[in-house]
Amino acid sequence: MNTVQDHLPSPAPDDTTNDSRTSALITGGAGFIGSHLVDHLLAHGHAVTVIDDLSTGSRANLPESHPRLTFIHAPLAAALSDIDLASFSHIYHLAAAVGVRRVVLNPIDAIERNTLDAVVLLRALAQLPSTRTPRTLIASSSEVYGKSDRVPFAEGDDAVYGPTTSRRWSYALTKALAEHLALAHHEHAALPVVIVRLFNTVGPRQVGEHGMVLPRFVERALQGLPLEVHADGSQTRCFCDVRDVVPALQALLDCPAAIGRVVNVGSDTEISLLDLARLVHATLASDAGIRFIPYHEALGPGFEDLPRRRPDLSVIRSLISFRPKVPLAQTILDLADDIRCRPSATTAATSPRKDAPKHS
Secondary structure (H helix, E strand, C coil): CCCHHHCCCCCCCCCCCCCCCCEEEEECCCCHHHHHHHHHHHHCCCEEEEEECCCCCCHHHCECCCCCEEEEECCHHHHHCCCCHHHCCEEEECCCCCCHHHHHHCHHHHHHHHHHHHHHHHHHHHCCCHHHCCEEEEEEEHHHHECCCCCCECCCCCCECCCCCCHHHHHHHHHHHHHHHHHHHHHHHCCCEEEEEECCEECCCCCCCCCCHHHHHHHHHHHCCCEEEECCCCCEEECEEHHHHHHHHHHHHCCHHHCCCEEEECCCCEEEHHHHHHHHHHHCCCCCCEEEECHHHHHCCCCCCCCECCECCHHHHHHCCCCCCCCHHHHHHHHHHHHHHCCCHHHHCCCCECCCCCCC
16 A cells, blocks of 8 residues: 655755755644644754644653753743744744633633734744744635635635624734734735745644544444435535645745735645545445534524635745645545544654654
């Protein structure tokens, strides 16, 4: 069976004499995407500092020890008071409260975390001399497009949101506000920022606890339980493997033409959630069946969802060489391997990773 290594280029040698190496700060670096970015940067010879309060991330996602990795277990505001941002060449701001279920069940935490962390970081960067300001990537979300029916979603499209009485849209609004703030700092103080709108990033280390659909499907398939599909499953999404996404994040932050831009990052190949469930069954040789659950039962009364979410990738393709390579079936296999090897929930939050997952 082919592994993901058959679809991805080999990493550059871990050469600490490389003059192009950087010193990167990753907020939320113990999370799903952040930890893969850590692995990618370390593999290419860069020094990495991670700030994470482990509210959703896990120390087990990071190497137990590495001479070029520093881990700071603290809320972002507290950590920033003790470090010199000017010592970094690149900053990746990935810290966020993520997941539809988390936002619906705990909107206050999601709103405050997503808004205030961006304020604190950007304000600290604005206080640095322009010659010492690191390039900064702000991770946003396809949720910013709201419930627009214009498909594919392009970066300059209008955003359409539901009422404030629907918790569903609070996450989108916090991400949109962070984008506005970052762009304002860029325009008024020449802060070198790149904003990326991520579309359904999937892969090993992702968890279904907060509503992420693919790990939910894979976890239930491995348990022999019916896959729970919301509504009738006709809604479509575009899934992109995290190991395709993280090299694009680095490439965009290194691209001068991307500074001050908003860029969609993801796949533009659509699949319905019902077909995704069928693909999980076929890939994992599962016959547990499918159970359809109305939105009001899964996520509360009045929940709104989009029938389609597909990005326009014209901008990213004009900036960098970006072609997702990892097939979705391979992602499912690797995610299943990862889930089988996970420690218990009680140890995952505190135990360091002994080795990188098999296909990382």
